[in-house]
Amino acid sequence: MDAFTTHTGIGVPLRRSNVDTDQIIPAVYLKRVTRDGFEDGLFAAWRTDESFVLNNPRYAAGSVLVAGPDFGTGSSREHAVWALMNYGFRAVLSSRFADIFRGNSGKQGLLTAQVAQDDIELIWKYLEQEPGAQVTVDLAARTVTAGDIVAPFSVDDYTRWRLMEGLDDIGLTLRHDDLIAQFEADRPAYLPVTS
Amino acid sequence: MAGTLAEKVWEAHVVRRAEGEPDLLYIDLHLLHEVTSPQAFDGLRLEGRTVRRTDLTLATEDHNVPTTPGPITDLISLTQVETLRRNCAEFGVPLYPMGDVEQGIVHVVGPQLGLTQPGMTIVCGDSHTSTHGAFGALAFGIGTSEVEHVLATQTLPLKPFRTMAVNVRGALPDGVTAKDVVLAVIAKIGTGGGQGYVLEYRGDAIESLSMEARMTVCNMSIEAGARAGMIAPDDTTFDYLKGRDRAPVGADWDAAVEAWRQLRSDDDAVFDAEVDLDATTLSPFVTWGTNPGQGLPLSASVPDPDRIVDETERADTERALAYMGLEPGTPLREIPVDTVFVGSCTNGRIEDLRAAADVLRGRRVAEGVRMLVVPGSARVRVQAEAEGLHSVFEAAGAEWRLPGCSMCLAMNPDKLAAGERSASTSNRNFEGRQGPGGRTHLVSPLVAAATAVRGTLSSPADLDKD
C-alpha cells in the first residue's frame, strides 16, 4: 500500500447525497475476479447522462471527489473503493460516510475525509465556478485547501497513522499470532465447526 | 459494569486490546460466497498466506446461480462460481455448490444448519450478515480486504460500535409481520439513523416473533445504516437450535444453554441511543421510493415533494418519484405491478413461503402479472415441496424456482426490465437493484401474495373485501 501524506488533484463536485455503493458501481460489474479495471463501471448509470460531472472534460481527470452526505451507503462491496481508486481518486470528502465504506477505504488507501457540510457547500461552489481547479488534501495537517477555502477534516487517528505509514492490516495482526493461538486454546468446546 | 448484549459478545472475543488501536476480535464463523471472495483469495496467494481455520469457514454459491434448471450460461457468472470452487479446493474450505442439498443463500444456510448460535461473532463479505444477529450473535458484513484478513488470521481489528435499543412494545395487529416492523423502524430512524450502531431489538413484540421472523428484522438492520442488529436469545432460540445438524449435543448442549442464558443486556445497561415503536399502531408497510427508508403504510398515498420543507429531502423525493414513475398523491393501493418476487435472505425461508401460500391457496395470480417464488435454500425448497406449497404456487400461476438470491439483485438471469415494477420481499429498492431501470416496492410475503392476486399493491385484508 502506498503511503499517503498529502495529495493535490482536480476536485470533482458531486452534488448528491446518499450515494450508495450500487450507484458507485452497479452489481453487474462485481462479477470480475480481479482487483483492477473497475473504473469503467464507476457511476455507470450516470455516465450516460451528458450533464454528469465526470462527463465534463474539465473534471474528467479528477482525483478528489467532493460528495454530499451519506456517501457509500448500501452494499458492503469493496469494489466501490476499487472503482474510485482505479478511476484515479485518492480522496473523497463528505460530511458523513457509511461505516463499511469508510472501513474499506482506509484499508485500500483511499482517504475518506469528513468535512462539515457548510465547507462542502463552499468547495462545491468554488469547483463549479472554477472547473478543473485543484484541491489539496493534507493528511498530516488534516486540512483541505481549495482556492481560498481552508477547511479542517476529521479522520480517526488509527486510520490516519496507517495511511501515512502505508501499513497493511494482515501483517500488523500477524505480529500477534501468539495471542490468537492462546485465545483459540480457550474457546468453549460447544462452538460449532463447518467441516 | 453493566453491559449490553452487544458489549458482552464483544468483550468475550477480544484477542488483543491496546491504547489507541482497534480491538482485535476473534471470529467464530466466516461465511463466504462467490462475489466478494475471489480477490481475497487472490490476496492470500500473492502473499503466500493460508486460511487459518478452514473449520470455521464455509462457502456457498448464491448470488449468481440461475433459479431455473441447467448450468450457468452467463460467462462472467460462471467465472465467479468456478473461481470460488477452485479457491475452496486449493485452500481446503468446505463449499456447498449448486445442486448440493445444503446449498442456498449464505444467510439462510448458516442458521438452518445450526451453525449460527448465540454469542458468536459471525462475518461475511455481505452486508445482510446482520441476519444472524437474530440468535444473539454479533454478526456483520465486511469488505473483501477484511475477508482476506479473516481468512488469514481468523480475527479482525475493529473499532467499537455504539449501541441503540429499538423497543417494539405491544402486540402486533393481525396481518402485520416482521417485515412491516423493520420497514417501519427504518422509515422512523432513516437510512442513516443506525449509522455506527449495533441495534438491539427488544420488547414483547420482538419476543413474540419466531426465529425466522427475527431473522427478517435483523436482516434489514443494515438498511437503517447499522452495522448489526441483535435480539437476545431465549427459549424460542434454543428450541429452534436444538437438534440441528451443527448444534451442540449432550453435555455440550447443556453447557451452551447455560452460557447463552447470560446473553442479555443487563437491566441497568445504558444504550447510546433508544427508539420506541408502538407495535399496536403498525400496519402493512410498503416502500414507494428508492431507498428502504422511503416507506409508508399501505393505506397512505405517494408523498408530495411540494409539501416537504427540507430541501435535500425534497430533491431526494423528487428524484425517487421520477425514477419510480409515480405521481404524488396516488394511493399506494392503486399502484399496479408487473412482477412479484417472494424470496431472498430477508423473506425466503419456510415460514415466508407458507405465509405467501396461505394467501394464494385457491386464488390466481392476476392477468399480466409474473410471480416468482424462490426458496432461500435447497432445504427450504425440499421442505416446501414436502408440505405441498409448490403445488399451491403453481396452481395459482406462480413460478416455483430453485434456490438462490434470484431477483434480489440483478446478477443472475432473474431481472426486471427497464420501467418494470415489482412488489418484492427482498431488502433493497435502490435504483437498478433488480435490473437497470427496474422499479422496486419492498413488501412482506403477505403483501406480495395479495399484490400478485389483485395486481396492485394490496394486503390480504383487501382480498377479503373483493
Ligand code: SF4
Ligand atoms: S438474497 Fe439479496 S441481500 Fe441476501 S445475500 Fe442474496 S443478494 Fe444479498
